[in-house]
């Protein structure tokens with residue numbers, strides 16, 4: 001699909017949403033939208049990027065979009081689910097995932113969470129030596145169908161966004177492979193525990209070059225080969241390569257694609273494709289980000305210090321990272337009129353602000369757009385992951401509704417409610433006199 005088609009598709013969904021009353025001044029001033037057809041296309045492209053001859057479980061990283069109907073949609077399209085908390089585990093189970101298709105990664109798993117995962121047969125990746133000792137205790141009194149691995153930190157370095165880089169020398173995640181003596185200690189840990197049959201790594205998210213990610217996976221696979229060589233049999237049978245494929249927030253291009261990443265993996269880690277290992281992937285952002293957008297009404301506009309400012313209903317509560325770290329997380333903004341039609345008036349620089357009560361609550365500064373006016377609608381593309389699905393409750397702003405859209409062969413858009421809008425806090429309402 002070309003970029004132009006995607007903008008047209010967003011506009012069609014937006015216009016249908018206005019026509020069908022899903023966006024309305026005073027009543028429904030902010031909502032998230034997910035293009036469910038596009039989600040299915042993305043999952044198809046992910047699945048077809050890996051050779052059909054390999055056993056691969058694509059476990060969607062639930063933190064990227066934890067809405068239960070979204071997870072259920074991904075399950076129906078053939079994905080598994082990666083969870084990193086008891087809450088996400090509960091959501092994955094509610095979405096109907098087979099426990100054998102759920103992977104539990106968290107650096108802070110409690111004993112109770114680990115026991116539950118082991119009893120249900122959910123895969124567990126231990127994050128530390130201490131967690132392995134805890135697993136020893138739990139496994140002494142139960143048998144478990146869970147496949148268990150260790151998350152290794154290949155320490156290959158960071159990407160462009162330090163907060164997203166998990167394979168630095170001092171990252172909090174995993175067992176650092178390069179620290180003095182650790183390689184030998186970890187090898188011994190596998191030797192002592194015949195049930196340790198997987199190796200996991202996740203090099204980082206948005207901002208990590210493919211080559212860095214592939215080099216991290218290569219180190220994890222090299223460690224697995226070392227375990228198997230030293231034990232004289234293939235104890236490690238699976239590699240979990242994590243997620244982290246970045247998305248292009250600057251255009252409608254889906255670049256890099258999953259195929260490009262698989263090419264980089266083939267080049268740096270041929271052993272991954274030997275057929276000797278089962279593979280798990282944990283992509284989140286690359287599955288959902290470009291298949292969702294946020295829409296919000298402009299409530300007021302003003303001119304301040306000579307610059308136009310639009311006060312919209314989308315701010316830090318749905319675009320938390322963009323507001324607090326604008327340089328790392330720039331988003332595109334599109335100007336539409338009250339019926340959802342793209343505005344075509346002459347673009348002028350303006351600030352696009354949210355409703356929150358702090359001065360930094362801006363989606364964009366000095367952005368060149370057709371001049372926004374009250375009751376226009378701003379669209380924020382690429383927000384299907386890590387944006388409206390995980391709102392921030394600043395100023396007691398309610399969680400917005402999220403709608404799933406499907407388009408039929410005649411271009412008719414039908415919506416399904418994926419999350420209702422949270423009611424504003426009722427409180428005691430004084431009667432007007």
Ligand SMILES: *Cc1c(COP(=O)(O)O)cnc(C)c1O
Nearest residue numbers: 061202205243244282283284285
């Ligand atoms: C966040 C995370 C992912 C998903 O990362 P994306 O950048 O959204 O693909 C996968 N695995 C682990 C362990 C994570 O922490």
